[in-house]
Amino acid sequence: MATDIDKVFRALAAPDRRLLLDRLRGESGQTLSQLCQHMQMTRQAVAKHLKLLEEAALVVPIWRGREKLHYLNPMPIQEISQRWIGQYEAGRLSAIAELKAKLEEETDASI
Amino acid sequence: MPQSEFVYVTFIRTTPEKLWQALTEPEFTKQFWFGVAQECEWKPGAAWRIVFPDGRVADTGEVVEIEPGRRLVLRWRHELQAELCAEGYSRMTYEIEQKAGFVQLTLTHLMETSESKFIKAISGGWPIILASLKSLLETGEALEGTGQPPKAR
Numbered sequence: 001m002a003t004d005i006d007k008v009f010r011a012l013a014a015p016d017r018r019l020l021l022d023r024l025r026g027e028s029g030q031t032l033s034q035l036c037q038h039m040q041m042t043r044q045a046v047a048k049h050l051k052l053l054e055e056a057a058l059v060v061p062i063w064r065g066r067e068k069l070h071y072l073n074p075m076p077i078q079e080i081s082q083r084w085i086g087q088y089e090a091g092r093l094s095a096i097a098e099l100k101a102k103l104e105e106e107t108d109a110s111i
Numbered sequence: 112m113p114q115s116e117f118v119y120v121t122f123i124r125t126t127p128e129k130l131w132q133a134l135t136e137p138e139f140t141k142q143f144w145f146g147v148a149q150e151c152e153w154k155p156g157a158a159w160r161i162v163f164p165d166g167r168v169a170d171t172g173e174v175v176e177i178e179p180g181r182r183l184v185l186r187w188r189h190e191l192q193a194e195l196c197a198e199g200y201s202r203m204t205y206e207i208e209q210k211a212g213f214v215q216l217t218l219t220h221l222m223e224t225s226e227s228k229f230i231k232a233i234s235g236g237w238p239i240i241l242a243s244l245k246s247l248l249e250t251g252e253a254l255e256g257t258g259q260p261p262k263a264r
């Protein structure tokens with residue numbers, strides 16, 4: 001399968017790579033040069049980290065003309081979340097839906 | 112150019128044809144996309160909208176580009192929350208690529224304003240919808256809680 005959970009955890013197991021993900025969360029769609037700004041890392045190191053993040057699908061490259069833009073991809077972490085806390089989320093979703101329905105009924109009744 | 116953009120790439124063990132069907136036909140979208148149906152003739156320029164089971168129209172727009180099983184581009188405006196509607200039209204693209212043993216779906220959703228509240232809102236919804244779509248296609252079952260109209264936020 002294309003997403004390899006070991007690759008995801010390995011990619012996340014380095015502070016510099018998590019910092020790159022934070023930078024992309026702040027502003028998604030950046031070039032390598034943009035990502036190198038204000039970083040205490042060489043361009044080569046940033047490129048190497050990005051490659052590992054891409055292999056884990058945590059970052060996806062999209063070409064706009066001649067520019068390679070890097071985007072944060074929520075999918076691998078979404079799958080991790082789904083696997084371990086999805087069962088609690090489903091309960092929360094239905095509880096909120098019920099509360100919303102109840103509140104709407106009360107609003108209707110008061111009109 | 113100021114803009115806000117959401118990107119999501121997922122890999123699904125299915126075929127481009129089945130993925131296309133799941134993304135466009137109401138009997139599928141109702142199962143993984145909070146109960147919604149899309150009303151559209153699926154041709155260039157056709158009007159498009161998302162409708163909840165109770166008849167509320169959540170989003171409207173039109174087909175910009177369409178290549179079944181490969182690519183779909185929609186002009187897309189939210190209609191229910193005034194603040195999001197005021198931002199105007201976004202551009203949503205699905206790109207489907209056949210890979211070895213799976214299909215890659217790349218979704219990009221773009222609004223030509225910086226710090227778009229609309230993009231922030233859909234960034235919370237798409238990951239759940241697309242994870243549920245993957246589950247439906249691979250296991251026959253959507254994720255729990257994604258077959259009914261949306262949760263309040």
